[in-house]
Amino acid sequence: MNPIQLFDPVSSTFTYIIAGPDDKEAVIIDPVDQHCERDLAHVERLGLRLAYVLETHVHADHVTSAGRLHALTGAKTAVPSGCGVPTAELQLRDGDTIRFGRIETISVIHTPGHTAGSMCYVWRGSVFTGDTLLINGCGRTDFQGGSAEALYDSVTGKLFGLPDETRVWPGHDYKGQSVSTIGWEKRNNARLAGRSREDFVQLMGQLNLPKPKLIDVAVPANRNLGLPHSV
Amino acid sequence: MNPIQLFDPVSSTFTYIIAGPDDKEAVIIDPVDQHCERDLAHVERLGLRLAYVLETHVHADHVTSAGRLHALTGAKTAVPSGCGVPTAELQLRDGDTIRFGRIETISVIHTPGHTAGSMCYVWRGSVFTGDTLLINGCGRTDFQGGSAEALYDSVTGKLFGLPDETRVWPGHDYKGQSVSTIGWEKRNNARLAGRSREDFVQLMGQLNLPKPKLIDVAVPANRNLGLPHSV
Numbered sequence: 001m002n003p004i005q006l007f008d009p010v011s012s013t014f015t016y017i018i019a020g021p022d023d024k025e026a027v028i029i030d031p032v033d034q035h036c037e038r039d040l041a042h043v044e045r046l047g048l049r050l051a052y053v054l055e056t057h058v059h060a061d062h063v064t065s066a067g068r069l070h071a072l073t074g075a076k077t078a079v080p081s082g083c084g085v086p087t088a089e090l091q092l093r094d095g096d097t098i099r100f101g102r103i104e105t106i107s108v109i110h111t112p113g114h115t116a117g118s119m120c121y122v123w124r125g126s127v128f129t130g131d132t133l134l135i136n137g138c139g140r141t142d143f144q145g146g147s148a149e150a151l152y153d154s155v156t157g158k159l160f161g162l163p164d165e166t167r168v169w170p171g172h173d174y175k176g177q178s179v180s181t182i183g184w185e186k187r188n189n190a191r192l193a194g195r196s197r198e199d200f201v202q203l204m205g206q207l208n209l210p211k212p213k214l215i216d217v218a219v220p221a222n223r224n225l226g227l228p229h230s231v
Numbered sequence: 232m233n234p235i236q237l238f239d240p241v242s243s244t245f246t247y248i249i250a251g252p253d254d255k256e257a258v259i260i261d262p263v264d265q266h267c268e269r270d271l272a273h274v275e276r277l278g279l280r281l282a283y284v285l286e287t288h289v290h291a292d293h294v295t296s297a298g299r300l301h302a303l304t305g306a307k308t309a310v311p312s313g314c315g316v317p318t319a320e321l322q323l324r325d326g327d328t329i330r331f332g333r334i335e336t337i338s339v340i341h342t343p344g345h346t347a348g349s350m351c352y353v354w355r356g357s358v359f360t361g362d363t364l365l366i367n368g369c370g371r372t373d374f375q376g377g378s379a380e381a382l383y384d385s386v387t388g389k390l391f392g393l394p395d396e397t398r399v400w401p402g403h404d405y406k407g408q409s410v411s412t413i414g415w416e417k418r419n420n421a422r423l424a425g426r427s428r429e430d431f432v433q434l435m436g437q438l439n440l441p442k443p444k445l446i447d448v449a450v451p452a453n454r455n456l457g458l459p460h461s462v
Contacts, residue, residue: 001252002233006409009240021232022396038407045366045415047396135276165253165278176269178237184276 001124003169004042005178008032011062011214012172017042018123023101025051028069029121029128030171033226036065040072050075051100052090056130056171057118058083058144058222060215067225077225080110082117085223092119109158113151114139120159122166127182130171133159135180136190139171141204143211144219148204152197160186232355234400235273236409239263242293242445243403248273249354254332256282259300260352260359261402264457267296271303281306282331283321287361287402288349289314289375289453291446298456308456311341313348316454323350340389344382345370351390353397358413361402364390366411369422370402372435374442375450379435383428391417 004017015035019026026048031039043050050073053066057080066077067087078090078098090098094110098121107122114131118139121128131139133155141148164183187193191203212218220229235248246266250257257279262270274281281304284297288311297308298318309321309329321329325341329352338353345362349370352359362370364386372379395414418424422434443449451460 002235004233004410005236006407007238035407042409045411046398047412047414167277176237176266178273179235180276181278183278 001126002167002179003126003128004046005169006035006039006042008035008062010034012174013059013062014169014171014173015039016128016169017046017048018104019046019048020101020104023104024049025101025104027052027054027098027100027106028075029054030056030059030130031065031069033063033065033068036068036072039065039069043073049073052098053077054098054106054121055079055083055085055088055222056120056128056132057115058085058219060144060212060218062214063218063221064226067227070225080117080119082110082112083115083223084117085225087225094119111154111158112145112147113141113154114146115143116145116147116150118154122162125163125165126167126169127159127162128169128171129159133168133185133189134170135168135173135177136185136188138189138191140207140209142207142209143215148201149197151204152192152200155192232357233398233410234357234359235277236400237266237270237273239266239293241265243405244290244293245400245402245404246270247359247400248277248279249335250277250279251332251335254335255280256332256335258283258285258329258331258337259306260285261287261290261361262296262300264294264296264299267299267303270296270300274304280304283329284308285329285337285352286310286314286316286319286453287351287359287363288346289316289450291375291443291449293445294449294452295457298458301456311348311350313341313343314346314454315348316456318456325350342385342389343376343378344372344385345377346374347376347378347381349385353393356394356396357398357400358390358393359400359402360390364399364416364420365401366399366404366408367416367419367421369420371438371440373438373440374446379432380428382435383423383431386423
């Protein structure tokens with residue numbers, strides 16, 4: 001099963017809609033505020049009903065539509081428990097299982113590194129990796145409790161332990177790529193394949209990336225599910 | 232089953248890669264020349280082997296990479312028989328079945344209207360509609376043997392006869408939309424839902440669309456699978 005993969009060209013963010021075969025209940029992962037209507041239109045056209053809105057982490061480059069989707073559809077908001085989003089209905093922990101539809105299950109894996117709270121979600125031979133593992137790359141580790149050591153351990157110790165054929169659906173791509181597999185990333189990922197933990201930590205420490213433009217707006221907004229804070 | 236959906240932002244063209252569960256053989260539909268390497272990288276990352284390169288019609292807005300993919304991978308080129316692409320290995324006819332992988336089948340439906348040769352392909356509850364049926368719209372009918380009457384008959388008489396839950400994967404979208412269903416399009420399509428054949432023909436006759444910029448390059452190139460003509 002592949003998800004419906006939707007794209008935000010402004011922040012190069014992927015949003016995913018998943019549903020079991022012939023099921024009516026769906027889950028949306030990492031929705032972007034600017035595309036709330038687009039995403040709802042997809043749900044309607046496909047004859048689906050949103051059961052959960054799932055976040056891989058608190059994003060620094062875009063604002064989520066999770067709170068709005070909850071208000072409009074009744075879908076439950078579900079976030080990693082370590083992300084500091086107190087108003088979300090489900091605070092997910094490593095090893096949790098989310099059930100929806102008739103027989104669908106999502107396995108929750110805590111993968112700290114890009115942020116301290118980051119999580120990945122496994123569903124039907126696919127893993128939604130957020131900014132932990134990107135296609136031929138990985139997320140940065142220099143803010144929001146990020147840690148190159150933790151990211152290395154999360155990817156090599158947890159994600160690379162999934163079956164090789166597991167499809168990798170990342171939270172972003174900046175080069176027109178859409179999907180990969182665990183096996184390919186294990187063998188070829190430019191940052192992680194065949195690299196020692198020490199080398200990786202050194203590499204990540206030398207990236208000198210600019211501060212994300214939206215971080216001071218996006219992080220506080222996403223800690224409230226993208227909704228305005230009450231004063 | 233959903234396909235892997237890839238996008239060309241220049242011509243707003245969708246390319247699709249489809250494969251059965253746990254299968255190694257795949258089919259690519261409507262590949263774009265500029266993205267040959269991207270598409271091959273997806274095939275490689277997913278551990279697939281291309282069995283067929285399939286065209287919905289001879290495109291006027293982009294050049295196919297079908298000939299190049301055939302040369303590079305050995306995948307068989309398959310085109311609608313009415314499209315005037317003599318070098319393609321398979322000349323498809325209405326009612327044909329394409330088999331690949333262990334048990335995968337693609338059913339071929341001739342849907343003239345956008346062009347005289349246009350075809351749609353049905354696979355596992357999905358239909359790949361090319362420019363015949365778009366999300367909340369349809370292809371133009373004013374060149375390459377196009378016919379508003381034929382398009383109306385193809386959509387209402389053939390595509391709308393598919394099960395309502397059939398997922399519609401179009402050849403283009405210009406508004407950030409990715410997928411629809413036959414049921415939704417039957418009820419809501421702005422050009423076709425609830426409209427008589429006469430009204431539709433009148434509507435299409437009044438569109439006054441500009442000539443596609445690339446038509447004089449793309450159509451001759453695509454009649455040779457995107458390869459340079461021998462002199």
